[in-house]
Amino acid sequence: MASEQEILSGLAEIVNEETGLPTDSVQADKSFTDDLDIDSLSMMTIVVNCEEKFGVRIPDEDVKNLRTVGDAVAYISQAQG
Amino acid sequence: MTTTARRVVVTGLGATTPLGGDVASTWEAVLAGRSGARTLQGPWTSEFDLPITFGAQAAVPAEDVLERREVKRLDPSQQFAVIAAREAWADAGTPEVDPLRLASVVATGIGGIWTLLTAYDTLREKGARRVLPLTVPMLMGNGPTSAISLEFTARAGAHTPVSACASGAEALAYGADMIRSGRADMVIAGGTEAAIHPLPIASFAAMHALSRRNEDPARASRPFDTQRDGFVLGEGAGIVVLESEEHARARGARVHAELLGAGLSADAHHVAAPEPAGAGVSRAVKDALAAADLAPGDLAHVNAHATSTPAGDVAEDRGLRLALGPAADGIAVSATKSMTGHLLGAAGAVESILTILALRERLAPPTINVDDLDPEVTLDVVRKDPRPLSGEGPLIGLNNAFGFGGHNVSLVLRSV
Numbered sequence: 001m002a003s004e005q006e007i008l009s010g011l012a013e014i015v016n017e018e019t020g021l022p023t024d025s026v027q028a029d030k031s032f033t034d035d036l037d038i039d040s041l042s043m044m045t046i047v048v049n050c051e052e053k054f055g056v057r058i059p060d061e062d063v064k065n066l067r068t069v070g071d072a073v074a075y076i077s078q079a080q081g
Numbered sequence: 082m083t084t085t086a087r088r089v090v091v092t093g094l095g096a097t098t099p100l101g102g103d104v105a106s107t108w109e110a111v112l113a114g115r116s117g118a119r120t121l122q123g124p125w126t127s128e129f130d131l132p133i134t135f136g137a138q139a140a141v142p143a144e145d146v147l148e149r150r151e152v153k154r155l156d157p158s159q160q161f162a163v164i165a166a167r168e169a170w171a172d173a174g175t176p177e178v179d180p181l182r183l184a185s186v187v188a189t190g191i192g193g194i195w196t197l198l199t200a201y202d203t204l205r206e207k208g209a210r211r212v213l214p215l216t217v218p219m220l221m222g223n224g225p226t227s228a229i230s231l232e233f234t235a236r237a238g239a240h241t242p243v244s245a246c247a248s249g250a251e252a253l254a255y256g257a258d259m260i261r262s263g264r265a266d267m268v269i270a271g272g273t274e275a276a277i278h279p280l281p282i283a284s285f286a287a288m289h290a291l292s293r294r295n296e297d298p299a300r301a302s303r304p305f306d307t308q309r310d311g312f313v314l315g316e317g318a319g320i321v322v323l324e325s326e327e328h329a330r331a332r333g334a335r336v337h338a339e340l341l342g343a344g345l346s347a348d349a350h351h352v353a354a355p356e357p358a359g360a361g362v363s364r365a366v367k368d369a370l371a372a373a374d375l376a377p378g379d380l381a382h383v384n385a386h387a388t389s390t391p392a393g394d395v396a397e398d399r400g401l402r403l404a405l406g407p408a409a410d411g412i413a414v415s416a417t418k419s420m421t422g423h424l425l426g427a428a429g430a431v432e433s434i435l436t437i438l439a440l441r442e443r444l445a446p447p448t449i450n451v452d453d454l455d456p457e458v459t460l461d462v463v464r465k466d467p468r469p470l471s472g473e474g475p476l477i478g479l480n481n482a483f484g485f486g487g488h489n490v491s492l493v494l495r496s497v
Contacts, residue, residue, distance in 0.1 A: 018154075
C-alpha cells in the first residue's frame with residue numbers, strides 16, 4: 001500500500017519514461033490528453049506499467065474515466081485499498 | 082519534364098556500424114583493417130548453449146545516443162535507422178524540403194525481432210494484459226521507414242523493400258526509381274538491422290551459415306580465404322540521402338556521388354544456396370552497367386557481397402567474371418564484411434556508403450584475413466592494406482548485395 005503522494009511520484013516516473021515530460025509537470029490537476037498531450041497508445045502503455053508497478057488492475061472500461069493525473073492516483077489508491 | 086532523364090545524386094551519408102557510431106569512424110576503422118567482431122556481451126549469451134558466441138555488435142550502443150524515451154518506443158532496428166538518418170540528414174545540410182517531395186525507403190531483412198520475442202516472453206510469463214500497446218508498431222518490418230517518415234515529415238511515400246541481405250541495396254535502387262520517375266525530389270534511403278538475438282543466432286547456425294571460430298572472432302570473417310566457414314552476424318544501419326541532380330544543384334548541396342544505375346535479378350534456384358555458376362549475379366551486374374550506359378572496363382572498384390560463406394563467395398566470383406569478362410582483372414575488389422561482419426538488411430546500404438567513400442577518397446578498402454586466397458577466386462581481391470585507385474577524373478564502382486531467397490542487387494556509383 002502506497003500513500004497518494006507515493007502513487008503520484010511513481011506515476012510521474014512512468015509518464016516521464018513514456019513521454020519524456022519532466023516528473024514535476026505531472027500534477028494532480030493535469031489532464032492526460034489536454035495538458036500532457038498523451039495519445040491513446042501512450043496512455044495504454046502508462047496503464048500497463050501502472051498495473052505492474054502498483055499491483056492493481058485497471059480495466060479498459062475504467063481507463064476512459066481517468067481524465068486527470070489525480071483521477072488515476074485516486075483510482076490506484078482505492079484499488080490498492 | 083522528361084522524368085527518365087532525371088539524374089540521382091547522393092548528398093548525405095549516415096551510418097552506425099560495428100566499427101563506429103558514424104560514417105567517419107567506420108571509414109577510419111575500415112582503412113585501418115580493424116575487425117568489429119567480438120565475443121558477445123549479454124546476459125543471454127550463456128543461457129542457451131549457442132554454438133556461436135560472438136558477433137559484430139554496434140560499436141556505439143543506441144542507448145548511448147538516443148533519449149531514453151526513444152529507446153523505449155523504438156525497436157533496436159528503428160533506433161539504428163534513426164541514428165544513421167539523423168547523421169545523413171545533417172550531412173545533407175539539414176535541407177528545407179517540401180514534405181510532399183520527400184520520401185523514406187528504409188529496409189530491413191528481419192524486422193523488429195527483439196520486440197517480437199521480448200513481447201512473447203512477456204505474454205508467456207505475465208499474460209496478455211502486460212503486452213505493451215506499442216508492440217506492433219515496433220515489431221513491424223516497416224517500423225524503421227515509418228519512424229524516419231515521421232521524424233523528417235516525408236510524405237511522398239514510405240517504403241520497405243524486403244529481400245533478406247539484399248534489402249539495403251534494394252532500398253537505394255527503389256529510392257532512385259522514385260526520383261527518376263518523378264515521385265520524389267529527395268529520398269532518405271538505406272537499411273537497418275538489429276538481429277543479434279539468440280533465436281536468429283541459433284537459426285542461422287542451424288543452416289550452417291555462421292562462422293564457428295568462437296576462439297578468434299576477429300579472424301572469423303574471411304571472405305575469399307580458403308579457411309572461411311561462414312559469416313559473422315553484425316548489426317547497425319546505413320542511410321543515404323538521395324536527391325535529383327537538379328534539386329541538389331538548385332540548393333547548392335555538396336554531392337558525394339551519383340547513383341548511375343541498378344540491376345536486380347532473382348536466382349529461382351534455391352531458397353538459401355547461391356546459384357553456383359553465378360548466372361543471377363551476372364544478370365544483376367550486367368543490368369546495372371546497362372542502366373548506367375557503361376562497359377565493364379569503366380569500373381575501378383567493386384565492393385563485393387562476399388559474406389565469407391564457402392559457397393557464396395565463389396558463386397559471386399563466377400558471377401562477376403561472367404558479367405565483366407577479362408575487364409575484371411583491372412578492378413580492385415574489396416570485401417568489407419571481413420571487418421564489419423554481415424549486417425543483413427543493412428549490409429547493402431552500409432557497403433554502398435563504403436563504395437562511395439572508396440571512390441571519393443580513391444582508395445579501395447582492404448579485405449582482412451585473406452591469408453590464403455581460395456584458388457577458385459579469379460578476381461583481384463584487395464588484401465591487407467588499402468589500395469590507391471588510379472585513373473583520371475571521377476571513378477566508377479559497383480556494390481553487390483544478395484539475399485536468401487535468391488535476390489541479387491547491383492548498384493553502380495560514380496564519384497564527382
